Amino acid sequence: MKWLNHQITTGFIVYAATNDALAVAASIAGAVIPDKIEGAPPKESKAYWKWRRSHRALSHYPPLYIFLLALAQGVNFYFQNPIAGIICNIVSYILIGALLHIAEDGICGKIPIFSTKKKHGLKLFKVGSWQENFFTLLIICVCVAFSFREILNLEINLNSLTQNAQTFNITEIGEKIKNIFAKLNF
Numbered sequence: 620m621k622w623l624n625h626q627i628t629t630g631f632i633v634y635a636a637t638n639d640a641l642a643v644a645a646s647i648a649g650a651v652i653p654d655k656i657e658g659a660p661p662k663e664s665k666a667y668w669k670w671r672r673s674h675r676a677l678s679h680y681p682p683l684y685i686f687l688l689a690l691a692q693g694v695n696f697y698f699q700n701p702i703a704g705i706i707c708n709i710v711s712y713i714l715i716g717a718l719l720h721i722a723e724d725g726i727c728g729k730i731p732i733f734s735t736k737k738k739h740g741l742k743l744f745k746v747g748s749w750q751e752n753f754f755t756l757l758i759i760c761v762c763v764a765f766s767f768r769e770i771l772n773l774e775i776n777l778n779s780l781t782q783n784a785q786t787f788n789i790t791e792i793g794e795k796i797k798n799i800f801a802k803l804n805f
Contacts, residue, residue: 620723621747624755625650629719633712635762642712649716653678653724675738679721679730688714727751 620628629650634643656678661667677683688711695707724730727746729738744750 620727620751620755622651622654624751625654625720625723628723628755628758629716631759631762632719633715635766638766641709645709645712646716646719649713650720652713652717653720675724675728675730677731677735679724680735681718681721681730681732684714684717684721688718726754 626647630643630647633639633646637643653675657670657674660670660674691707691710691714695704695711698704721730725732725740726743727740728742729740731737732739744754
């Protein structure tokens with residue numbers, strides 16, 4: 620993903636999870652760390668392809684960031700000092716931003732999950748494509764709906780959908796969907 624989309628997606632996800640502006644700012648800063656560690660790709664073709672082969676290697680290795688996150692939280696727990704707590708939480712959200720960056724890269728390419736030698740990923744879209752922007756917009760919509768679900772009072776009235784569904788023979792499907800939403804308290 621492009622850096623801007625990494626930052627937007629990460630910021631919205633963290634806001635939806637925390638409602639905390641400081642956590643959002645720290646995670647947005649961390650959302651570009653894995654790529655910043657590698658540096659910008661060279662302009663010259665031969666050097667670019669050499670850089671490309673090593674792209675998303677150790678800098679995109681989740682266990683490294685998970686270890687550092689656990690360490691930051693361990694320091695926070697050990698010292699139990701308000702200032703140390705704030706610093707450790709900021710560091711933690713920077714690392715969460717980096718982890719979200721890695722997860723986002725796993726959707727549009729391959730990342731090292733279990734080993735730095737072998738990469739795994741979905742490659743649902745190419746970096747910089749309209750599909751990437753659509754994915755970012757989709758994440759924004761889901762996070763906004765989640766964050767403001769009580770304000771928006773998101774209720775789906777499936778009765779109106781199922782009244783006209785007989786002409787399409789999907790009444791049974793509509794009832795199943797209605798039951799699912801009822802269980803989820805929508």
